[in-house]
Amino acid sequence: MREITILSGKGGAGKTSVAAAFASLAKNVVFCDNDVDAADLHLILHPEIKETHEFDSGTIAKINPESCTNCGLCEESCRFDAIHPNTTGMPEVNPFQCEGCRLCERICPVDAITSVQNNNNHWFVSDTRFGPMVHARMGAGEENSGRLVTEIRKKAKEIALEQNAGIIISDGPPGIGCPAIASVTGTDMVLLVVEPSRSGMHDAKRLYELVKSFNIPVVALINKFDINLEITAEIGAFLNENKIPLLGKIPFDPQLVESMVKEQTIVEYSPDSNMSREFGMIWQKIENNNN
Amino acid sequence: MKIAITSEKKGLRSKFDLRFGRAGWFCIYDTENGEVIFTENENKDANGGAGTKTAEKMAELNVSQIISGDFGPKAKALLEKFKIQMVILDEGNKTINEIIERLKNKSTINSN
Amino acid sequence: MKIAVASGKGGTGKTTISVNLFYFISKEWDSNVRLVDCDVEEPNDVLFFNNPAIQSREEVYQLIPEIDTEKCTFCKKCQEWCEFNAITIVPKLNFAEVDASLCHSCGACSAACEFDAITEIEKPLGTITNYQTDFGKGLTEGCLNVGSSMQTMLIKKLKSRVDNNDCLTILDAPPGTSCPVVETVADADYIILVTEPTPFGLHDLKITVELLDELQKPFGVIVNKAGLGNRDVYEFLEENNIELLGEIPFDRNFAVSYSSGDLLQNIPDKTTRVFGEIIQKIRRKEVVK
Numbered sequence: 001m002r003e004i005t006i007l008s009g010k011g012g013a014g015k016t017s018v019a020a021a022f023a024s025l026a027k028n029v030v031f032c033d034n035d036v037d038a039a040d041l042h043l044i045l046h047p048e049i050k051e052t053h054e055f056d057s058g059t060i061a062k063i064n065p066e067s068c069t070n071c072g073l074c075e076e077s078c079r080f081d082a083i084h085p086n087t088t089g090m091p092e093v094n095p096f097q098c099e100g101c102r103l104c105e106r107i108c109p110v111d112a113i114t115s116v117q118n119n120n121n122h123w124f125v126s127d128t129r130f131g132p133m134v135h136a137r138m139g140a141g142e143e144n145s146g147r148l149v150t151e152i153r154k155k156a157k158e159i160a161l162e163q164n165a166g167i168i169i170s171d172g173p174p175g176i177g178c179p180a181i182a183s184v185t186g187t188d189m190v191l192l193v194v195e196p197s198r199s200g201m202h203d204a205k206r207l208y209e210l211v212k213s214f215n216i217p218v219v220a221l222i223n224k225f226d227i228n229l230e231i232t233a234e235i236g237a238f239l240n241e242n243k244i245p246l247l248g249k250i251p252f253d254p255q256l257v258e259s260m261v262k263e264q265t266i267v268e269y270s271p272d273s274n275m276s277r278e279f280g281m282i283w284q285k286i287e288n289n290n291n
Numbered sequence: 292m293k294i295a296i297t298s299e300k301k302g303l304r305s306k307f308d309l310r311f312g313r314a315g316w317f318c319i320y321d322t323e324n325g326e327v328i329f330t331e332n333e334n335k336d337a338n339g340g341a342g343t344k345t346a347e348k349m350a351e352l353n354v355s356q357i358i359s360g361d362f363g364p365k366a367k368a369l370l371e372k373f374k375i376q377m378v379i380l381d382e383g384n385k386t387i388n389e390i391i392e393r394l395k396n397k398s399t400i401n402s403n
Numbered sequence: 404m405k406i407a408v409a410s411g412k413g414g415t416g417k418t419t420i421s422v423n424l425f426y427f428i429s430k431e432w433d434s435n436v437r438l439v440d441c442d443v444e445e446p447n448d449v450l451f452f453n454n455p456a457i458q459s460r461e462e463v464y465q466l467i468p469e470i471d472t473e474k475c476t477f478c479k480k481c482q483e484w485c486e487f488n489a490i491t492i493v494p495k496l497n498f499a500e501v502d503a504s505l506c507h508s509c510g511a512c513s514a515a516c517e518f519d520a521i522t523e524i525e526k527p528l529g530t531i532t533n534y535q536t537d538f539g540k541g542l543t544e545g546c547l548n549v550g551s552s553m554q555t556m557l558i559k560k561l562k563s564r565v566d567n568n569d570c571l572t573i574l575d576a577p578p579g580t581s582c583p584v585v586e587t588v589a590d591a592d593y594i595i596l597v598t599e600p601t602p603f604g605l606h607d608l609k610i611t612v613e614l615l616d617e618l619q620k621p622f623g624v625i626v627n628k629a630g631l632g633n634r635d636v637y638e639f640l641e642e643n644n645i646e647l648l649g650e651i652p653f654d655r656n657f658a659v660s661y662s663s664g665d666l667l668q669n670i671p672d673k674t675t676r677v678f679g680e681i682i683q684k685i686r687r688k689e690v691v692k
Contacts, residue, residue, distance in 0.1 A: 011413005103510060144339070340502070
């Protein structure tokens with residue numbers, strides 16, 4: 001069993017559309033949507049939720065104004081600048097800034113601070129027309145997305161082992177911060193989706209630097225390659241230089257958006273398009289690369 | 292020598308747990324006197340860092356070898372520092388008893 | 404006034420809109436405007452300026468505790484106080500260590516230790532760079548070191564560096580709706596949400612609207628790549644009484660010039676008009692304030 005994680009650094013490069021296209025082509029796979037912050041894969045795969053789990057993303061401090069003596073110690077000690085005086089001059093916790101470290105609670109001389117559990121995040125185990133899927137829904141503004149990614153990847157791996165699935169397809173988050181790091185850690189292969197723009201290339205390079213530090217094999221595809229052939233060539237040279245196999249180049253095609261509107265994968269919507277053919281070839285290379 | 296085996300539940304007929312930091316229980320098998328003790332993993336629902344917590348527990352329990360399905364990178368780094376040997380076994384369908392029998396027969400842990 | 408440009412989904416055009424707003428605001432409203440790239444994981448506003456001169460660059464740090472095992476009594480109090488399970492202590496091995504990747508730099512362990520065994524060491528987190536631009540007050544960019552997962556902390560530091568400026572500030576936010584986005588928009592006076600008229604764009608717009616409602620922030624929406632996809636985004640805006648600030652039509656030529664980083668060269672009249680209208684609408688917000 002192998003896990004292949006689709007990443008791009010830059011948002012909007014086409015990770016989810018690629019994951020969806022693979023869904024149509026793959027057999028005996030498990031899906032995992034690691035973009036827990038703005039998950040979209042479910043819009044195409046239509047998961048039927050079988051299990052719902054609560055994800056405990058930590059605690060938030062709360063100050064009891066009745067016992068608070070306004071000594072200012074908590075405000076002074078908070079490294080996250082989460083405690084400020086409210087309109088009546090009493091200290092108050094901004095829940096969006098609070099990191100849940102509980103330092104204020106522990107040092108409060110009059111025990112006026114308590115911690116409240118945060119139960120705003122959920123993750124799901126579902127069935128889709130292409131196979132099982134693990135995905136999540138984070139409450140707005142929540143912390144700890146990296147840990148949630150780790151959690152759902154573990155579940156996807158368990159399901160894959162149970163069902164003897166050959167491959168886990170993980171749709172990754174944008175960026176290179178905590179959810180991206182949590183996605184890369186311990187995966188078997190990263191598929192880099194690069195769009196031929198200055199920013200797309202810049203971001204892909206930063207992501208590659210991250211993946212390289214984990215010693216994980218990388219393969220790449222260029223999406224919307226015909227938008228800028230010059231940069232596509234530059235990306236090709238970059239990949240070559242770093243010995244990253246280029247599995248294929250996907251043309252820009254408005255049909256991709258049309259398929260999204262129809263809530264279908266591009267392979268379902270337009271099986272004979274150049275895009276679908278190219279995706280077929282790329283998927284074959286991934287399947288054959290069974291080492 | 293003490294060997295820890297990750298276990299889903301308590302008891303020899305429990306299934307082998309493929310997870311390390313989030314395993315349900317640990318079976319501690321002492322090769323010298325054949326003693327078997329089960330200890331619950333109180334860190335399995337930890338808010339992050341379950342692997343490092345569990346590695347710490349293993350060191351406290353004087354374990355020399357751990358048999359599990361997977362070790363996270365943080366746990367792995369710590370276990371190396373503690374000089375605890377990690378053995379990866381990919382057979383989630385095995386029972387703890389079957390694994391101990393294999394250890395007794397001194398055959399290799401990994402069948403493949 | 405601080406204006407943040409955000410979107411749930413990545414690739415909807417936050418950078419395009421931010422860079423254009425910066426340009427048009429400096430021309431048509433107030434030349435005293437600064438662009439701040441808060442997408443510290445993947446900052447690329449700078450790519451759209453023609454080799455801007457670096458005015459200053461500063462390395463920023465995160466504090467990571469280190470335990471001195473000579474002074475440590477292995478009492479485990481710091482471990483108890485650490486909510487992030489970042490501390491491992493094995494008394495019989497004289498082992499006490501902090502896992503930097505789990506540490507949130509909250510300072511609880513230092514406060515817990517009664518034996519003066521913990522010192523906090525500065526660890527590089529990223530850089531903050533000021534660039535000179537041909538128009539406006541300049542660009543300030545935060546750039547996270549590859550491998551760091553403390554993006555929110557860097558954004559906080561980045562904001563503190565530009566806070567004292569009394570000029571108009573445009574904050575280009577990272578994608579998503581989690582903590583780095585909240586940090587970026589937290590003290591913005593107005594937020595421009597950028598979306599595209601596709602199911603992914605709409606879905607991610609909805610969760611971002613939810614967040615801004617929770618934060619009680621005023622916002623309006625720009626639909627980028629208009630003409631692609633369907634009308635659902637417009638229906639959503641209408642149903643929820645959300646102001647549509649403007650539409651930027653999808654144009655393959657535009658995508659091509661964006662891809663080369665030539666956003667501000669040969670701007671089509673149509674684009675100039677759209678941004679002129681958007682700026683008018685935002686200026687009215689300031690008056691209302």
